[in-house]
Structures are given as C-alpha cells and as structure tokens.
Amino acid sequence: MTGMQVVWTLIKILVMLAVVVNLAAILTWYDRRGSAMMQDRVGPNRAVFKLFGQEIRLAGLLHPAADGIKFFTKEDFLPPKADKLLFGIAPILAVASVLALVATIPFADTVCPNSLWRTVTRDGGPMTIFPAVQRFGSCVADPKNGVFPIEMSVAALNVGILYVFAIAGQGIIGAAIAGWSSDNKFSLMGALRAASQMVSYEVTLGMSLIGAMMVYGSVRLDDMVRWQGENAWGIFVQPLAFFLFFASSVAETKRIPFDCPEAESELVSGYFTEYSGMKFGMFYLAEYMEVVTSSMLLVTIFLGGWQVPFIHRDGITLELGAMRFAHLALPHIWMTILGALVFFGKVILMCWLQAFVRWSLPRFRYDQLMRLGWKILLPASLANILVTGTVTLAIDKAGPAASDALRLAGHITQAFVAVVVIYYVGRVVVGMFGRRPKDRFVVGSSADQANSAGGTTSSPMQA
Amino acid sequence: MRSAIAIMNTTFPKKQSQAKVAPVPRVAHDFREKSYLPEILAGVGVSMKHFFTNTKDMLKGQRPDPVMERLDEGISTISYPEQKRPYPERFRGIHRLTLREDNSPRCVACLCCSTACPAQCIFIEAGEYPEGDKRRGYERFPVKFVIDELRCIFCGYCVEACPCDAIRMDTGKHAVPYDSRDQFIYGKELLMAFEGRDGTHATENPRHEPGEATHPGIDRDHSHH
Numbered sequence: 307m308t309g310m311q312v313v314w315t316l317i318k319i320l321v322m323l324a325v326v327v328n329l330a331a332i333l334t335w336y337d338r339r340g341s342a343m344m345q346d347r348v349g350p351n352r353a354v355f356k357l358f359g360q361e362i363r364l365a366g367l368l369h370p371a372a373d374g375i376k377f378f379t380k381e382d383f384l385p386p387k388a389d390k391l392l393f394g395i396a397p398i399l400a401v402a403s404v405l406a407l408v409a410t411i412p413f414a415d416t417v418c419p420n421s422l423w424r425t426v427t428r429d430g431g432p433m434t435i436f437p438a439v440q441r442f443g444s445c446v447a448d449p450k451n452g453v454f455p456i457e458m459s460v461a462a463l464n465v466g467i468l469y470v471f472a473i474a475g476q477g478i479i480g481a482a483i484a485g486w487s488s489d490n491k492f493s494l495m496g497a498l499r500a501a502s503q504m505v506s507y508e509v510t511l512g513m514s515l516i517g518a519m520m521v522y523g524s525v526r527l528d529d530m531v532r533w534q535g536e537n538a539w540g541i542f543v544q545p546l547a548f549f550l551f552f553a554s555s556v557a558e559t560k561r562i563p564f565d566c567p568e569a570e571s572e573l574v575s576g577y578f579t580e581y582s583g584m585k586f587g588m589f590y591l592a593e594y595m596e597v598v599t600s601s602m603l604l605v606t607i608f609l610g611g612w613q614v615p616f617i618h619r620d621g622i623t624l625e626l627g628a629m630r631f632a633h634l635a636l637p638h639i640w641m642t643i644l645g646a647l648v649f650f651g652k653v654i655l656m657c658w659l660q661a662f663v664r665w666s667l668p669r670f671r672y673d674q675l676m677r678l679g680w681k682i683l684l685p686a687s688l689a690n691i692l693v694t695g696t697v698t699l700a701i702d703k704a705g706p707a708a709s710d711a712l713r714l715a716g717h718i719t720q721a722f723v724a725v726v727v728i729y730y731v732g733r734v735v736v737g738m739f740g741r742r743p744k745d746r747f748v749v750g751s752s753a754d755q756a757n758s759a760g761g762t763t764s765s766p767m768q769a
Numbered sequence: 770m771r772s773a774i775a776i777m778n779t780t781f782p783k784k785q786s787q788a789k790v791a792p793v794p795r796v797a798h799d800f801r802e803k804s805y806l807p808e809i810l811a812g813v814g815v816s817m818k819h820f821f822t823n824t825k826d827m828l829k830g831q832r833p834d835p836v837m838e839r840l841d842e843g844i845s846t847i848s849y850p851e852q853k854r855p856y857p858e859r860f861r862g863i864h865r866l867t868l869r870e871d872n873s874p875r876c877v878a879c880l881c882c883s884t885a886c887p888a889q890c891i892f893i894e895a896g897e898y899p900e901g902d903k904r905r906g907y908e909r910f911p912v913k914f915v916i917d918e919l920r921c922i923f924c925g926y927c928v929e930a931c932p933c934d935a936i937r938m939d940t941g942k943h944a945v946p947y948d949s950r951d952q953f954i955y956g957k958e959l960l961m962a963f964e965g966r967d968g969t970h971a972t973e974n975p976r977h978e979p980g981e982a983t984h985p986g987i988d989r990d991h992s993h994h
Contacts, residue, residue: 343823344816348846549806659813662820666812738825748839751858756836762852 310419314456322408322460325650330594331370333657337594339366340658341665377587385489385580392487397581397588400480404595407473410466411602412459412528414612414645415619418445420453422639436637441620457528458646466526467519470603471512474558477596478504481560481567484589485577496576499672500560500567506679507557507564513687514550517694518543518607531611535618538716539723540608546690548608550683555600556663557679559593563667566675601656609652612645615720626721627714858966861923861938863955864916865963868970874961875935875976877908885930890920907979914957918944934974941966 335350342349353368354361362368384393421439425432439445445455463469478501485497521543522530534540541548557564568576578589605611616624621636670678701708756762801807826832826843833841836854847854856862866874878895896912898905921944927936940963947953964970977984 340820343820343827343844346819346823346842346844348827348844348848662813662816663809666816667809734821737821738828741829741831742822742826742842748837752855753837753839755855755858756834759855761834762836762847762854 308454311454311456314417314419315460318458318460321646322411322413323405325413325653326405326408326595326598327591329598329654329657330591331374332367333594333597333661334373334590335367335370336658336661337664338369340661344662344665374587377584380583382583382585383580387489388580389487389489392483393580394585396480396484396487397585397592398480399483400477400592401588401595403473403476403480404592404599406476407470407599408602409460410463410469410527411599411606412457412462412531412611413649414458414642415532416445416528417456417458417642418453418638419456421445422642436639438620438635438641439638441618441623458642459528462526462528464526466524466528466530467515467607468525470527471508474511475504475508477558477592480589480592481577484581488577488580490580492573493577493579496567496569496573496579499569499573500577503560503564503566503675503679504558506676507554507683510550510554510679510683510687511558513684514547514554514690515607516687517547517690520691520694520698527606527611530607531613534610535613536716537712538719539610539613542719544608544690544694546686548604550687550690551608552604553683554679555604556660557675559596559600561593561597561660562664563670564675565669566672569669597657597660598653601653601660604656605649605652609656611652612649614644614648615724617641617644626717627710856941856943860941861925861928862940862942863918863944863963864921864927864936864938864960865940865965865970866914866957866960867935867937867965867972868961869976869978872970874911874914874957875933875972876911876914877933877935878911878914879909879932881930881932882927882936885926887924887926888920888922890917891915891927892917903980904978911957914960916955916960917953918955919950919953933976934972937965937972939965 339349341347350366350369351363353366353372354363355368356362384390418439421437423434423436425434427433445453447453447455481500481504482497485493485495485500488494518530518540519525521540522533524530524533530540537543560567567573568578573579578586581589616622619638619641621641622632622634624631624633701712822842823832823844832844833839835845835847835852839845866876869875876893878893880893880895883889883891883893892913892915893911894913895909897909904910923938925938928938942963944953961970965972975983
C-alpha cells in the first residue's frame with residue numbers, strides 16, 4: 307500500500323463518514339419538519355442563533371445542533387439494577403454496526419489517479435489537461451509504472467453483499483442487549499420484539515437479493531452498479547425484489563410501519579426506554595444512519611448506484627440497441643465528481659421517500675408483522691429466485707438474438723428513467739409557480755378584526 | 770367455525786336462545802387492498818400532495834392567514850407570541866371602569882355589581898361627595914373599587930347589573946399571569962387606566978350630570994317633596 311493509497315483511503319473514509327453522520331442529523335430535522343409539511347403544521351423553528359442582533363433560525367435546521375447539545379448535557383441515567391457494562395456497550399454496538407456497513411458501499415466509479423489530470427507541454431509551455439478515459443478496460447493495475455486504480459469505496463471487498471448481510475445482522479445485538487440490560491419489562495419486551503422481527507426480516511432481505519446476484523453475476527457491489535450502467539437498472543430487472551428489499555429494509559431499521567420494538571403506545575419506547583443523554587442519542591442517531599445505509603444499499607443494488615442514464619465513464623453516449631447516435635467524451639475527473647454527486651443525490655431521494663412511508667402508514671400489529679414477513683414476503687422472495695433462475699437460464703440458451711433484444715430493452719429502460727426524472731423535476735419546477743386561489747373569508751368577529759388590521763400579524767418565521 | 774358453534778350450542782344449550790354476542794361482520798378486502806402496495810402508494814400520494822403544496826406555501830410565504838383563512842387547505846397554525854388571534858368582539862376580558870368627561874369614574878357606588886357578582890370578587894367602599902357638590906345627594910362615588918381577578922369567573926353579570934355603564938369587560942385583554950396572588954387584586958386606579966378596544970376610556974352611552982338640561986327625571990329643582 308503506497309502513501310497515495312493511504313491518502314485516498316482517508317479521503318474516502320472522510321467522505322463516507324461525513325455524509326452518513328450529517329445526513330442522519332439532517333434526517334432528524336427532516337423527520338420533524340417534513341412531517342409537519344405533510345400534516346399541515348409549521349414544525350420546529352424555535353432553535354435560534356443570534357448574530358449581530360439578527361435572529362437566525364434556518365427553518366429549524368439548528369434543532370439537530372440543539373439536540374446534540376442537549377444529549378451531551380443531560381443526566382446520564384443508569385437504572386439501579388442494570389448491567390452496567392452491557393448497558394454502556396449496547397448503544398456503541400448499535401452505531402458501530404451501521405458505520406461498518408457503510409465501508410463497502412461504492413459511491414463513484416473506479417478512479418484512475420493518473421488520468422485525473424496531466425501536465426503536458428503545448429504551445430511552448432506546460433498546460434494542465436483533464437483527459438477522458440476508456441469506457442471499458444481502462445485503469446488496469448500496473449505496479450511497475452505506479453498505476454493503481456482506486457476503488458471509490460472504503461473497503462472494496464470481494465465478498466461485498468455477504469459482508470453487508472453479516473454486518474446488518476449485528477444491528478440486532480445492540481437492541482437486544484440494550485433491552486436485556488436495562489432491567490425493565492418494557493425494554494425487554496422491545497428487545498424481544500426487535501430480535502424476532504429483525505431475524506424474520508433478515509431472511510427476506512437476503513433472499514430478495516439472491517435473484518439480483520444471479521442477474522448481476524457478482525456479489526461485489528461495484529460490479530453490480532457497473533452491470534446496471536451497461537444494461538438496465540435493478541428495479542427493472544428485479545422489480546419484485548426491489549419492493550421486497552425495500553419493505554424488509556424498512557423493517558430492519560425498525561421504523562414505522564414496522565416499529566413494534568419501539569411502539570410508543572405499547573412499550574413506552576421499547577428497548578431504549580431507560581436510556582438518556584448521549585446513549586439515547588446514539589440509538590437515535592443509529593436509527594437515522596440505518597435509514598441512510600439502507601437507502602445506500604437500495605440505490606447501489608436497484609437504482610444504478612452512481613450511474614446516470616446514457617452517461618458512462620467516458621462521457622455521454624446516446625445509444626439504442628446496436629445504434630449509436632452521438633458520443634461526447636468528457637474528462638474523467640468530471641465523471642467521477644458527477645458520479646459521487648448523483649449517488650448521494652439518489653441516496654437523499656430514497657431517504658426522502660422513506661420519510662413519506664414513515665409518516666403515511668400506521669403500525670402493523672405484531673401478528674400482522676410476522677404474517678407479512680413469513681407468509682407473504684418470504685414466499686414471494688423464493689418465487690422470485692425461481693423465476694429469475696428460469697429466465698436467466700432461458701436467456702443463456704437463447705443465443706445472441708435474445709441478448710441483442712435485451713440490450714435494446716435495457717436502453718429503453720434507461721430512456722424511460724431519463725424521461726420520468728425530467729417529467730417529475732419539471733412538474734415540481736412548474737408547480738412552484740402559480741398561486742392557489744384564496745378567496746374564502748371566515749365570517750366571525752375575530753376574522754373581521756384580523757381583516758381590518760390587514761391580516762393577522764405576520765410571523766417572522768414563515769419558513 | 771360452524772362446528773365450533775355447534776359444540777358450543779350442545780355444551781351450553783341456554784345460550785342459543787339468548788345470544789348476547791353479536792358477530793361483527795368482517796369487512797371484505799379485495800386483492801388490491803390485501804396486497805397493501807396500491808393502498809400504500811395512494812397514502813404516500815396524499816402525503817406528497819400536502820408536502821408539496823405546504824412546502825411551496827412556506828417557501829413563498831403564502832400560507833393561509835391563520836385567522837381569516839383558517840378553514841383553507843394548508844398550514845393555518847398561529848405562531849403564538851408573534852401572531853395572535855384577535856379575541857371575538859363580545860369576548861369578556863378583564864374589567865375596566867369607564868370615565869366621565871372630567872376623568873372621574875362613572876361609577877356611582879350603587880353596589881349593584883358587587884351584589885350581582887356570584888364570585889363575590891368586587892369590593893366597593895362608597896363615599897359621599899362633599900357638601901356643596903352638585904352631585905351630592907344624587908350619587909355617591911367609589912372610594913375604593915377592588916376586583917380580585919383570580920376570584921372572578923368572567924361571567925359578565927357585573928356589566929349587566931351596572932345601571933350607569935360604569936364597568937365594562939371590553940378591554941380585549943385576558944388576565945396576565947403574575948408571580949403572586951396579590952398582584953391579581955386590581956384597584957380603582959388600575960381599572961380606570963384600562964382602555965376599551967377602541968382605545969378610549971369613554972362609552973357610547975352619554976352621561977347626564979345632575980343640573981344639566983338633559984338630566985332625566987327629578988332633581989332638586991323639580992322635587993315634589
């Protein structure tokens with residue numbers, strides 16, 4: 307491992323940690339503020355920061371910071387009969403498993419450090435150029451000339467997805483130990499529920515991806531993304547697996563509608579009832595980091611990771627089947643930055659969607675939860691494996707004509723994605739213009755007085 | 770299910786005649802509802818509709834007026850300390866003593882209000898006008914006029930009982946939360962200092978002083994005694 311590789315690894319760790327932790331903090335804000343928007347409320351906006359006599363509220367974005375201060379300054383309560391060691395370890399386990407999970411997720415295509423920029427002599431002086439790279443076969447390791455491809459994931463493991471499952475399964479331990487060690491019946495109940503729920507849904511989580519692995523022909527996450535870029539995104543190849551994985555990953559994060567382990571109305575707050583201060587904060591943060599990591603996995607496996615339709619490593623290529631309409635080579639450094647931005651953008655979009663699921667659905671009853679897991683999701687994932695295997699085998703036997711047709715179909719799905727994204731972005735942009743008609747005045751002396759005063763005194767915190 | 774009922778009937782034959790348990794018919798779900806997914810998407814769609822319209826309103830500062838358009842779609846929260854809902858016109862707030870043109874209270878210390886008060890929160894000490902005052906013999910005046918606002922139930926009987934329109938509850942203010950109980954005991958000067966909603970100390974009803982031409986009824990000059 308050369309010095310450059312160490313520097314690159316540090317950069318990757320920094321990027322991933324910064325994104326996961328900060329996105330989790332922003333998600334705690336969004337969960338409150340966004341839910342307020344969904345429920346016709348204003349939401350939190352009182353955390354204030356005074357600067358030069360100005361009150362800065364940032365639409366409530368200071369609340370996560372205020373929460374952090376509160377977590378650190380609150381009493382760290384320990385129940386008298388709790389197991390002190392395990393009580394302290396549990397939140398660490400909860401956070402550590404999530405952070406370890408993030409390590410394998412690739413957030414951009416492999417970088418060739420030598421092709422990022424080059425200094426050449428042209429017109430009689432040195433000039434920096436940003437070259438493009440080949441779509442395939444570029445960046446082969448060549449230690450003699452000091453060429454090392456840099457995988458843009460903290461640890462590019464060969465076992466990839468298997469490691470993800472191994473680590474994701476560890477999340478149970480934190481919850482189970484927390485509930486057991488706090489010497490509280492509600493906590494224990496929540497821990498039992500958490501353990502049984504996560505064991506049940508872990509099965510579906512794994513099974514739903516076997517089909518995807520068969521199609522992609524690899525367990526490496528970056529290979530999966532590359533396959534999706536060349537063919538079609540996973541959501542088109544494995545639509546059923548996408549929904550199964552989505553449902554079971556929501557169950558794994560223990561969020562509504564699968565929040566039986568916390569179940570405020572039944573178990574106070576489940577396995578972390580007795581926790582306070584930063585220990586509670588770590589559980590709280592772990593929950594949101596799990597949302598981020600599950601979104602990252604969804605994006606990597608089903609939504610094409612860093613891929614953008616018709617944009618590859620070498621630039622923009624408009625193609626349909628065997629026909630190639632246009633090609634524009636773009637610098638490698640741009641493509642890398644674009645890939646990382648697109649990946650994190652997709653992750654944010656998935657987190658945003660998960661918040662909608664969380665605030666739209668009621669909680670499952672415990673028996674409904676188990677029935678859904680074992681009687682619906684698990685058989686569906688097994689059927690998915692069977693169908694995928696059959697179809698894959700049939701395509702392999704069918705010969706080159708079938709693969710040409712599939713290539714065309716893949717490009718059509720890419721075009722479909724592009725059209726859908728452009729349509730919805732356009733709808734949001736157009737929707738920002740125009741004003742809802744408001745012409746209904748409430749009759750009443752209060753409304754009359756407000757009207758004569760030119761409207762209710764406007765608040766400085768509209769946003 | 771049917772066989773279970775049959776067993777129950779044979780074991781407890783009396784229950785057949787007096788079936789107290791009414792079976793609740795189960796709602797039939799079709800496949801679409803049972804498979805969750807379309808219903809979930811519909812629910813998420815409703816959330817999204819609210820999310821986008823409300824976010825747009827907040828970003829553009831166009832959210833409905835919380836008082837005038839309170840029944841409209843959208844966020845109609847009153848951000849309390851900054852925004853306040855005006856109290857209705859007939860809201861009974863804390864009391865005030867209305868004033869005559871010479872800024873003395875209109876109250877004639879007849880004790881009607883303190884008699885009518887079900888909470889007995891009004892204390893009036895009546896005083897006679899000095900010898901030679903043209904009001905002497907016609908009216909008295911309150912030396913002390915004290916209302917315990919903690920004891921008051923804001924029923925408004927004092928206002929109805931007052932023959933002189935001297936006490937009113939149209940300040941549009943509610944009792945302020947103080948630190949100690951003695952601060953809730955409002956004296957005459959404080960009650961006289963409060964303004965009505967229109968910002969004046971006067972009332973609509975004109976006051977006719979003894980000796981004026983408009984003074985109704987008998988006075989000293991037209992006394993038959």
